Amino acid sequence: MSNKKVTVDSIGTGVNYNKDICGILLELAEYERNTNRNIFKYEAYKKAAAVLASHPRRVSSGAEASKLKGIGAKIAKKIDEFYETGKLEKLENIHKDDRSQAINLLAGVSGIGPAKAQSLVDEGITTIEQLRKNLDKLTHHQQIGLKYYEDFQKKIPREEIKEIETIIRKHVSELDKDFVITICGSYRRGKPESGDIDTLITHPSYTNTKKRKKSEPGGLLTKIVDVLKECGLITDTLSLGETKFMGACRLNPNSITRRLDIRLLPQDQYYCGVLYFTGSDMFNKAMRAHALEHGHTINEYCVRPIGSLGTPGEAVPIHSEEEIFEYIQFPYKKPEERNY
Ligand code: 8DG
Ligand code: CA
Ligand code: CA
Secondary structure: OOOEOOOHHHOOOOOOOOHHHHHHHHHHHHHHHHOOOOHHHHHHHHHHHHHHHOOOOOOOOHHHHOOEOOOOHHHHHHHHHHHHHOOOHHHHHHHHOHHHHHHHHHOOOOOOOHHHHHHHHHOOOOOHHHHHOOHHHOOHHHHHHHHOHHHHHOOEEHHHHHHHHHHHHHHHHHHOOOOEEEEOHHHHOOOOEEOOEEEEEEOOOOOOOOOOOOOOOOOHHHHHHHHHHHOOOEEEEEEEOOOEEEEEEOOOOOOOOEEEEEEEOOHHHHHHHHHHHHOOHHHHHHHHHHHHHOOEEEOOOOEEEEOOOOOEOOOOOOOOHHHHHHHOOOOOOOHHHOOO
8 A cells, every 4th residue: 555645735625526436435435334334334435535535636547546545456446447337336236226225215314323224124114104104113303303304305505594593693692692603514614505504602611621510400502402492493302412402493484494403512622623513524534634644633622642652642722723723734724615
């Protein structure tokens, strides 16, 4: 394996020269996760897709691709097959496989993971219609996911998220003017439409060190969710913990129901969270790989230097997203430049 690495120049150009190959690899990743439940292969395909997505030019062959970190002989062979025949037999077969298609369909319901999808298919439930006749087999989250299945499949126009953002800001700041709110995900990356609404919230009184105990009632997030229910925005709760709400919302009674996630983050971890949840997933992977090459490990909570023995040290204090880029010597990319 070559040690040729993705360089800074290749990251954040915003152009994916290998989009079609990435699409194939991501579909294979989904197959490995949903049908084979092989998380290693799932991760391997995703990593390969991320590497190709951030490559500064189109790879001309499997051999050329295999020089990149994370692309082995098997993926190289698939790239060659795709270039030579315009398709991939393995994928064609997956498309023809009813079981695999049914698992993918059911795994598309919010709350249904690959294992649940498989057990439903094994019981003979292969369509959304059949699933609706078997509500007793589903958890509360899965039932709500099913109830709004069609709505949740629909993309949310940017303008609608803006309106929802305004409502969230108004009610949350009325609760306490010091709350800081950022809608992340594809919306923050400037996309014209998004799959869901990823809301991150912090408050100066909430830091990791002063973290409230899990058992403490009347948590901040519950208060936030309550005011957003009272004003009619939040219609359903899929799950609610101390720091993470997953649910449904709509602008008015006639609107489409949308997926809304709210995460409450300690202030000292806020910017790592904002970076992580802004994505894209592939950008995050490229950035993490770059960080490792520069002696740091980054995740959704913190940035840590890697010591001489290879173990991460103490988290470094972070006060902005820009600081994270500085630490790992990665030229700052605006959210709109993180779309791959
Ligand atoms: P979308 O909702 O419009 O489809 O796109 P998105 O906003 O980019 O995706 P998302 O699924 O809502 O996830 C939000 C961010 O979370 C994503 O941009 C990057 C981060 N993230 C990762 N890895 C993963 C992962 O494996 N699953 C999910 N859901 N999010 C991840 O970096
Ligand atoms: Ca999203
Ligand atoms: Ca999301």
